[in-house]
Amino acid sequence: MSRTRHNLCEQVVHDLGVRIVSGGIEPGDAIPQEWMLCEQMGVSRTVIREAIKSLAAKGLIESRAKRGTIVRPSCVWNHLDQDVIAWRARSDESGQNLICLTEFRQAVEPKAAAMAAERASTPELDRIREAWEEMDRTAGNDVEAFLAADIRFHTEIMQATCNPFFSPVANVIGASLESSLRVTNCLPPDNIPSVPLHEKVLRAIVEHRPMAAHDAMLSMLMDAAKRIERAIQKTSDASPK
């Protein structure tokens, strides 16, 4: 039970979620019955049932009377749910998940940047600019603050597409940046070269140049992907086999 969470139900959701996503219980298999979970976790059936409803809402499990509650095939999980992404990231020893995250970003974000360049309203442009300014301010000294600003920069671009279906991509971006921060284990100065790359994207969007925004975003992501790949290479060399 890692660390205390804001209430019992969330704690149970987290524990079961991690167990399922990390492969502790395989798709098709049943999770323990309710009374058994009550015993194992020392909570009432009320709590267990509410947790089960949460996980079912995320697509992870499905309950039927008598049959029990089974883990659904992973292709129907809500893989862009913030919790599911976090649980997945936890059990990513190899860095394979980080590669998938980055790959997905490469597929979606350039097009999103282009759409933002077409449509972003003035307040949306301001929010993107503010995020970039925060990046510029914190680069080289505060890694945490830079990360937060970086996430905000990309998230605001998703919002600026004026298409709600891009919103969940923000979860991928957040997980990707956090995870890559851990993997590359970077120092404050390492953030500095990233600033002009983001600036290029910012300018293209502000000046309503979709193609330029697309290309700038793509090359920024390719650069990030390259650094991640190198870092993963290094760590797998350090602990071979």
Next chain:
Amino acid sequence: MSRTRHNLCEQVVHDLGVRIVSGGIEPGDAIPQEWMLCEQMGVSRTVIREAIKSLAAKGLIESRAKRGTIVRPSCVWNHLDQDVIAWRARSDESGQNLICLTEFRQAVEPKAAAMAAERASTPELDRIREAWEEMDRTAGNDVEAFLAADIRFHTEIMQATCNPFFSPVANVIGASLESSLRVTNCLPPDNIPSVPLHEKVLRAIVEHRPMAAHDAMLSMLMDAAKRIERAIQKTSDASPK
């Protein structure tokens, strides 16, 4: 209470979900208190609470003791959740939602097709081919079966990317095709021209030609988008203002 669902909780989730997504309760506002919902819907507090957990898991609401349960800003909703998509589609009078769905597909699917062309394994290729064959078989006579096969075709391509983050896109595809079927109000023969467009995608993927797959998918989607736009134009002309 539209129509009877498999259990009480799901019914409550559906009713509340529709009310929230359709804008009946705005972000920042509180939903009725638990005892009030019990009265309104004629169910126990147990059921209400489990439904609330479901909606919270989808990002729609957030509960706090005393403060009540409030609707969260729509930018943190899990917009790619199957239920959320369905609820959104219900309240799409203008066709604006269908346009967003299509636009998102255009942003993601070409790249996904390219990745599938790079990596798809033989069984995955078989499943894509089978889906296309089913489309070919049912085009011109069975609209329902054609729709199902069409959805399967695109869904299998998402799976063939070998990247789990593409899976939820299948929900968008399903909603888009169903919704566009309703809007364009098409007859069986209207499906026929769609078959060779899909065949082009299929061939490119099977022959492992990423660029070709990308382009074939994109032009297919552009074609679909054009037809949808025409249909929406027509219906808004029919019922002006």
Next chain:
DNA sequence: CAAAGTCTATTTGTATTACAATACCACATT
């Protein structure tokens, strides 16, 4: 003997009651 139907036991689904924890609000205190 096989196929169909029935019964039972197990598991989830729903209702009810009670109390704990929390946080907003009004009131009192300094």
Next chain:
DNA sequence: AATGTGGTATTGTAATACAAATAGACTTTG
């Protein structure tokens, strides 16, 4: 006027009881 303090409404948790559904064993019947 600012601060503290307690009441109160609302969600959080527990416990119990029963309903509904169904897998699997058992029985009946052709």
